[in-house]
Amino acid sequence: MVDKIHSYKKYKEDYIESVENPEKFWGDIAEGFSWRKKWNTVFKHDKENAEVKWFEGGKLNITENCLDRHLEKNGNKTAIIWEPNNPDEESRYITYRQLYVKVSRFANVLKNNGIKKGDRVCLYMPMIPELTIAMLACARIGAVHSIVFAGFSSSALSSRINDSECKLLITANEVYRGTKPINLKAVCDEALEDSPSVEKVIVYRRTVEPTEMKEGRDVFWFDELQKIENFECDAEEMDAEDMLFILYTSGSTGKPKGMVHTTGGYMVGSTYTFQNVFQYEEDDVYWCTADIGWITGHSYIIYGPLAAGATTVMFEGVPSYPDYGRFWEIVEKLKVTHFYTAPTAIRALAKHPISLVEKYDLSSLKVLGSVGEPINEDAWHWYNDNIGKGTCPIVDTWWQTETGAIMISAMAGITPLRPTFATMPLPGVQPALMDENGKEILDSPAEGRLAMKAPWPSVARTIYGDHQRYKDTYFSAYEGMYFTGDGAYRDAMGNYRITGRVDDVVIVSGHNLGTAPIENAIDEHLDVVECAVVGFPHDVKGNALYAYVTKIDESVTSEDDLRKEINDLIRGSIGAIAKLDKIQFVSGLPKTRSGKIMRRILRKIASNDTSNLGDTSTLLNPEVVTEIMDNVIL
Ligand code: PRX
Numbered sequence: 192m193v194d195k196i197h198s199y200k201k202y203k204e205d206y207i208e209s210v211e212n213p214e215k216f217w218g219d220i221a222e223g224f225s226w227r228k229k230w231n232t233v234f235k236h237d238k239e240n241a242e243v244k245w246f247e248g249g250k251l252n253i254t255e256n257c258l259d260r261h262l263e264k265n266g267n268k269t270a271i272i273w274e275p276n277n278p279d280e281e282s283r284y285i286t287y288r289q290l291y292v293k294v295s296r297f298a299n300v301l302k303n304n305g306i307k308k309g310d311r312v313c314l315y316m317p318m319i320p321e322l323t324i325a326m327l328a329c330a331r332i333g334a335v336h337s338i339v340f341a342g343f344s345s346s347a348l349s350s351r352i353n354d355s356e357c358k359l360l361i362t363a364n365e366v367y368r369g370t371k372p373i374n375l376k377a378v379c380d381e382a383l384e385d386s387p388s389v390e391k392v393i394v395y396r397r398t399v400e401p402t403e404m405k406e407g408r409d410v411f412w413f414d415e416l417q418k419i420e421n422f423e424c425d426a427e428e429m430d431a432e433d434m435l436f437i438l439y440t441s442g443s444t445g446k447p448k449g450m451v452h453t454t455g456g457y458m459v460g461s462t463y464t465f466q467n468v469f470q471y472e473e474d475d476v477y478w479c480t481a482d483i484g485w486i487t488g489h490s491y492i493i494y495g496p497l498a499a500g501a502t503t504v505m506f507e508g509v510p511s512y513p514d515y516g517r518f519w520e521i522v523e524k525l526k527v528t529h530f531y532t533a534p535t536a537i538r539a540l541a542k543h544p545i546s547l548v549e550k551y552d553l554s555s556l557k558v559l560g561s562v563g564e565p566i567n568e569d570a571w572h573w574y575n576d577n578i579g580k581g582t583c584p585i586v587d588t589w590w591q592t593e594t595g596a597i598m599i600s601a602m603a604g605i606t607p608l609r610p611t612f613a614t615m616p617l618p619g620v621q622p623a624l625m626d627e628n629g630k631e632i633l634d635s636p637a638e639g640r641l642a643m644k645a646p647w648p649s650v651a652r653t654i655y656g657d658h659q660r661y662k663d664t665y666f667s668a669y670e671g672m673y674f675t676g677d678g679a680y681r682d683a684m685g686n687y688r689i690t691g692r693v694d695d696v697v698i699v700s701g702h703n704l705g706t707a708p709i710e711n712a713i714d715e716h717l718d719v720v721e722c723a724v725v726g727f728p729h730d731v732k733g734n735a736l737y738a739y740v741t742k743i744d745e746s747v748t749s750e751d752d753l754r755k756e757i758n759d760l761i762r763g764s765i766g767a768i769a770k771l772d773k774i775q776f777v778s779g780l781p782k783t784r785s786g787k788i789m790r791r792i793l794r795k796i797a798s799n800d801t802s803n804l805g806d807t808s809t810l811l812n813p814e815v816v817t818e819i820m821d822n823v824i825l
Contacts, residue, residue: 308333340484431455449655460649465495531560563701595649
């Protein structure tokens with residue numbers, strides 16, 4: 192491993208080097224990993240075709256970096272501490288050596304089931320160590336994992352499986368989140384009715400409930416393990432640019448995008464940022480509360496921490512069970528040093544009596560992190576004062592599924608903080624603020640759209656099966672630059688604050704949701720003519736969803752029933768995370784003369800910010816705006 196950055200001065204020096212000489216900078220960092228063969232070129236960028244390559248010609252396997260290379264010195268070190276949903280159940284401690292054996296053995300299960308390099312494997316699993324084992328087992332044999340967050344509905348699961356034609360699905364029979372049982376296997380069965388590419392399903396038995404199994408297709412995890420006598424599995428040699436995983440994220444239009452991450456650059460980016468942002472030290476206990484179904488879990492529960500040889504905590508449960516003190520109980524119990532969560536969780540916890548925090552000894556904490564959405568001033572101070580006791584730096588980490596690794600963030604204790612600001616770009620990250628005319632804004636302070644001037648090692652390489660969409664979405668707004676979809680403010684010192692999405696993606700409770708698929712689900716209702724979904728500010732979720740719906744004249748369904756049926760459709764097509772908070776029935780939607788729905792106006796009305804609606808007279812139907820404002824649900 193390369194040395195961490197230890198001073199602000201070094202950060203500035205490294206930053207300059209990373210911009211002036213990226214090949215040298217990243218080449219030196221990559222030297223700190225274990226490669227079977229070194230690369231021929233550090234970096235290649237074909238701007239015309241939006242093709243990015245890092246460490247081309249290099250050969251490696253990421254699991255040799257996450258497991259094998261720690262065995263000699265750190266084989267008995269705890270790699271994963273698993274904390275169950277139910278606090279009465281035992282925690283599990285898994286050492287690097289044990290994890291190595293479990294991964295190797297399960298990799299042989301995969302092979303036994305006909306999985307080979309390049310095959311796609313879908314994981315629809317709860318937060319249990321077997322998710323990590325399955326994920327690393329895929330990487331061990333060069334299969335591509337596509338993890339689908341286990342809160343998604345069967346049809347969302349099915350469409351993701353179909354998009355990447357997964358051959359195998361790995362799931363668990365059932366899981367408890369708080370007091371609620373969730374039958375994951377039943378969701379999978381439903382999904383598989385429409386997903387013919389899946390030949391086999393491996394089911395981990397998490398609870399003792401009877402599980403319906405389909406003959407010839409479904410097998411139990413333990414039964415498959417029993418068939419394996421070989422606890423070693425040679426790692427497949429991968430090219431640096433071979434696909435490591437696909438992870439779906441919402442787009443502002445159409446179906447979800449299967450972001451493709453490749454092996455070498457992703458490993459280097461996620462590990463380098465893990466070490467430097469969190470300043471992890473040998474005996475620390477690091478806990479990221481995200482679900483592995485999202486990129487945060489991929490990069491900062493699994494790949495980054497394990498490649499860095501850290502002890503990483505996995506939590507199966509929810510912050511509210513058995514009560515809202517659970518997070519702090521775990522911090523005390525495991526002596527957590529690094530705690531990384533989302534602003535939505537902080538806001539929800541801050542609403543409960545402070546005695547639930549004060550009950551626990553949080554003195555082990557050294558560093559706090561925030562991710563997924565802008566952190567507001569109140570939440571920042573609550574976190575800083577009550578959890579960090581004013582002594583733990585808060586790293587507000589801005590990044591995306593597409594970026595693979597943290598891009599803008601403080602480095603704990605090394606670079607200066609500014610509350611509610613993600614602060615400075617990490618080495619190798621070159622942000623630009625763009626004005627409405629597509630020109631870079633060079634002065635500060637300033638506000639604009641956030642773009643990146645040059646690719647970094649962990650940038651997603653394409654959208655699975657649709658490189659054109661990748662080019663159009665990320666590399667066409669500004670010539671030669673990557674467009675993030677976010678707006679940002681830069682202060683005079685060069686600190687960045689992310690102001691939120693500038694496209695039709697809404698971040699609800701830290702989950703990235705495109706409005707288009709939600710609108711499609713609503714349109715499925717036979718009584719609905721058309722609809723528009725926008726986000727509005729919410730004090731816990733950050734944003735919540737507001738729908739404007741026009742219904743057919745003949746509709747006899749009561750509005751309350753219709754609201755319920757619409758939300759049921761959304762739950763079925765996407766999942767409960769996309770539930771609408773407010774549904775307003777309207778006689779029409781404001782449209783331009785060319786028929787485009789004016790979402791800007793609808794967003795302002797839903798946000799109770801109607802002082803400056805702009806000129807509505809050019810609309811096709813300006814009268815509808817008054818009607819909508821008169822009946823708005825606040
Ligand atoms: O809008 C930004 C917001 O989350 C988006 C990316 O979402 P996703 O791909 O799901 O990844 C989330 C976890 C990395 C971004 O475009 N976002 C993420 N982190 C922050 C943030 N907004 C403000 N501050 C952050 N720290």
